[in-house]
Amino acid sequence: MKTALITGANKGIGFETAKQMAQLGYFVYLGSRDRSKGLEAINKLENMGISNVELIEIDVTNINSIKQARQDLENKTKALDVLINNAGISGGLHQNISTVDIEDLRKVFETNFFGAVQTTQQFIPLLKKSNVPVVVNVSSELGSLTTHNSTLNPNYKIYDAYSISKTALNAFTVMLANELKSTGFRINSVSPGYTATDLNQFKGTQTVEQGAKSIVKYATLDNDGVTGKFFREEELPW
Ligand SMILES: NC(=O)c1ccc[n+]([C@@H]2O[C@H](COP(=O)([O-])OP(=O)(O)OC[C@H]3O[C@@H](n4cnc5c(N)ncnc54)[C@H](OP(=O)(O)O)[C@@H]3O)[C@@H](O)[C@H]2O)c1
Numbered sequence: 001m002k003t004a005l006i007t008g009a010n011k012g013i014g015f016e017t018a019k020q021m022a023q024l025g026y027f028v029y030l031g032s033r034d035r036s037k038g039l040e041a042i043n044k045l046e047n048m049g050i051s052n053v054e055l056i057e058i059d060v061t062n063i064n065s066i067k068q069a070r071q072d073l074e075n076k077t078k079a080l081d082v083l084i085n086n087a088g089i090s091g092g093l094h095q096n097i098s099t100v101d102i103e104d105l106r107k108v109f110e111t112n113f114f115g116a117v118q119t120t121q122q123f124i125p126l127l128k129k130s131n132v133p134v135v136v137n138v139s140s141e142l143g144s145l146t147t148h149n150s151t152l153n154p155n156y157k158i159y160d161a162y163s164i165s166k167t168a169l170n171a172f173t174v175m176l177a178n179e180l181k182s183t184g185f186r187i188n189s190v191s192p193g194y195t196a197t198d199l200n201q202f203k204g205t206q207t208v209e210q211g212a213k214s215i216v217k218y219a220t221l222d223n224d225g226v227t228g229k230f231f232r233e234e235e236l237p238w
Helices: 012-023 035-047 063-076 102-127 145-149 154-183 208-219
Strands: 003-006 027-032 053-057 082-085 134-138 186-190
Touching: 003 012, 012 027, 012 035, 012 082, 012 208, 027 035, 027 063, 035 053, 053 063, 063 102, 082 102, 082 208, 102 134, 102 154, 134 154, 134 208, 154 186, 186 208
Parallel strands: 003 027, 003 082, 027 053, 082 134, 134 186
Antiparallel strands: none
8 A cells, every 4th residue: 555644734734635645555654743733634534434544743943853753654564655845834924025024024935845855865765765755745836936927816915925935945846856857756836725714704705626636636646656746736837
């Protein structure tokens, strides 16, 4: 059975992604930084008849927590097939870049960028043991510089810190995909689209089922799958 680790999967898009991946037959390690929230999520899945899922405690801003999660996973499985860097925060509103508090900017980067980078670095050895290692970095259209320069609704300027953290995450996707191309890794940035979750006070226009769909599509690529790109359902501009 193929294995997948999803960070921040106790709720929202991550939880739905865990559900869909488990339904496709993956053994899912459901990442949660909070043990009781994680167990609640596992319980919810079990009540839906899904049993191929287990909790992994992981806080992506804490390197000791990530190393412990890696150790836990190494004790449970010989290889990790899929890593989905889903954990993310919005950082709140009013993040115009000319005035955003630098500490707020750092905080968003800690989770959305450094969190994904240090998590991936720790799990690369276990991913390398898979026949087709796949990494999905959950990004956003707000991370697209092309979109900011052309079609972006000016109302989204209140999310500048968040947007830049996702641009940086996209850069990480490209660098890592290029570095690991010859080793068979499939590494892409994927946006779920504007989805109703806690992140946006449930104002998103899509359901989590719709949001998770693109993530699952690029998390289940085979060895002829694309790498180093940015998608929603279809390809997005950087
Ligand atoms: N919703 C949208 O419209 C939208 C659009 C584009 C991209 N995205 C991206 O989709 C991803 C999921 O967001 P969502 O909308 O599902 O938001 P959400 O419902 O707020 O879920 C975020 C998840 O990330 C976890 N998390 C936050 N900080 C963490 C940390 N340091 N370590 C581990 N887990 C952490 C949260 O855990 P707690 O429960 O403990 O806080 C929660 O499980 C994010 O990367 C987000 O940027 C969302």
